[in-house]
Amino acid sequence: MNESLDDTIIAISTPPGEGGIGLIRLSGQDALVVAQKIFKTEKLNPADHPGLMCFGYLVDSFRDEKLDVGYICYFKPEVSYTREDVVEISLHGSPLMLNEAVRLGIKSGARLARPGEFTLRAYLHGRLDIVQAEAVNDLIRAVSIDQARISFRQVEGSLSKKLQTIRQEIIEVLASLEASLEFPEEDLNLEPDELHNRLEGLINDLQKFLWSYQQGKAMLEGLTIAIVGRTNVGKSTLFNVLLEEERAIVTPYAGTTRDFIREDLLLDGVRMKLVDTAGFGQAENPVEEAGITMAKNIASEADGLLVILDSSRPESQEDFYLLEKSREKKRIIAFNKADLKHMINRRKILEKNKEVLWLDVSALTGENIGELRKLMTKTFMSEEEKQEEIILHERQKILIEQMIGHLDEARIKLESAYGLEIIAEEVKTVLPIIGEFIGEIKSAEVIDQIFSRFCLGK
Ligand SMILES: Nc1nc2c(ncn2[C@@H]2O[C@H](COP(=O)(O)OP(=O)(O)OP(=O)(O)O)[C@@H](O)[C@H]2O)c(=O)[nH]1
Ligand SMILES: [Mg+2]
Known part of the structure; x- marks a missing residue:
């Protein structure tokens, strides 16, 4: 079967299953012809009334039979999603009838659309860039309203525009560099200091995107926060x-x-994965030992740790071991069992762990648990204030890292008094990376990867 992007495609665009309404969408040069073979209007001809819902019937013209009733709407390429002729037919949301409509459409000359093919066509015809196309899918699959908002803004082009601004700035820097190279005798505008500042400005802007990736990851997957501590300190109680x-x-x-045990926890609208682990201590049998090994692995892979100490008992070796091992992580120390008599030497612990965030809680009475929640949100979410723009894809993150890498290299070379042409060369390499980011450079592999994640009918 020779599929081509010039074919007229058809698909059910509403989700599988029964519903009030089901929508069939066609796109391509024969969209109207095919649609009018399977759907007959009574009064209005949709071709003469673009953008208008026209009443009519789904018909099996091969058997001369009316099958369902609904509306048809024609969109001209100038305003359609794919920038081709698009026709939408709304019918009753019966999966059987919708499938029948698609079957009839195929019999009349269309072919079944591949997942994401409508959006792929929109991209190939310049209606969307690749970042916007990725955002369409993010919006459809959003796991929180915050993420949906950000994804919608990206569909509208917010992220792409920011990248365009960065590109513009790079082009200006390059133009000044080249002017200085071409007319070295003339006292041209570009002081090394100014160039340095502009490079730093660009690096900072891109760095913000990189930080936002952490937030994006938290939005999509939820950060993993592990509760660790020695046995019996109250980890499971706190987890509950x-x-x-x-x-x-x-x-x-x-x-x-x-x-x-791992469970989803929603904190301030952000999803986290909270993990309760086996307590550290002298293992009495192989099961406990395996549990402790597992707890260590989980702790080392977690995005953040809640280190629980029991304030009703004197501090122990395991406590110090854990505090030492968790130094590199974002963490909070919770002195649990605050309702009991204090036996722990808190000063000794905090002296060895300066700047650590801590608080007294009681998992049993609920004391300070609200405070703990707040502290968790503050500590485990990115330290930066909530970003306006969020990078949700590793593809985007990798490209941003590459841009920063080259600009940083240029900055270092400038500091080491390299020639301007070498610096210009370095800065120039960022431009194609931006092109790749936005999708101007069309790589079949990337396109395949992105659009294969879409649903049928989008
Ligand atoms: N008084 C008091 N008791 C608590 C508190 N938190 C937990 N406990 C008690 O401490 C005991 C151990 O609690 P768990 O939550 O099972 O402790 P754990 O850290 O999960 O223990 P392991 O799974 O064995 O490592 C239970 O009897 C709890 O009721 C607290 O804040 N105050
Ligand atoms: Mg437990």
Whole structure:
């Protein structure tokens, strides 16, 4: 079968299953012809009334039979999603009838659209750039209203515009560099200091995007936050309190949790994965030992840690081991069991862990748990204030890193008094990377990867 992008395509655009309304979409040069073979209007000819819903019937013209009733609407290429002739037919949301309509459409000359093919065509015809196309899919699959908002802005071109601004700035820097190279004797505008500042400005702007990736990741997947501590300090109790459900088993005996438990936790509209782990301590048997090894692995891979200490007992070796091991992580120390008599030497612990965020809580009475939640949001979300623009894709992150890499290289060379032409060369390499980011450079592999993630009918 020779599929081509010139074919007229058809697909059901509403989700599978029964519904009030089901929508069939056609795109391509024969969209109207095919649509009018399967759908007959009573009064208005949709071709003469673009943008208007025209009443009519789904018909099987091969058997001369009316099958369903609904509306048809024609969109001219200038205003359509794909920039081709597009026709939408609204019918009853019966999966069987919608499939029948598609079958009839195919019989009349269309072919079934591939997943994402409508958006692919929109991209290839310049209606959207690749960042916007990625955002369309993000919007459809958004996991929170915040993410949906950001993705919608990106569909409208907010991220692409920012990249265009950066490109413009780079072009201006290059123009000044080249002017200085061409007319070295004339006292041209570009002082090394100014060039340095402009490079730093660009690097900072791009750096912000990079930071936002962390936030984006949290939005899409949820950061993983592990609760760690020695046995019996109250990890599982705290886990349950944070989740507001009795999820993990709690007992007065050390070594209760032997496996790990992971649950989604929504904090301030942001999804996190909270993991309860086996307590550190002298393992009494292979099961506990395996649990402790697993806990160590989880702790080392987590995006953040809640380190729990038991303030009703003197500090122990395991506590210090854990505090030492978790130094590199974003972490909060919670001194649990604040409702009991204080036995822990807090000063000694905090002296060895200066600048660490800590607070007293009681998982049992709920004391300070609200504060803990707030501190978690503040600590584990990116330290930067919430970014306006968020990078949601690794593809985008990698390209931003490359841009920063080259600009940084240019900055270093400038500081080491390299010749201006070498610096210009370095800055110039950023331009094609921006082209790739926005999708002006069309790589079949990237296109395939992006559009294959789409649903059928989009
Ligand atoms: N008084 C008091 N007791 C608590 C508090 N938090 C937990 N406990 C008690 O401490 C005991 C151990 O609690 P768990 O939540 O099972 O402790 P854990 O850290 O998960 O223990 P392991 O899974 O064995 O590592 C239970 O008897 C809890 O009721 C607290 O804030 N105050
Ligand atoms: Mg436990």
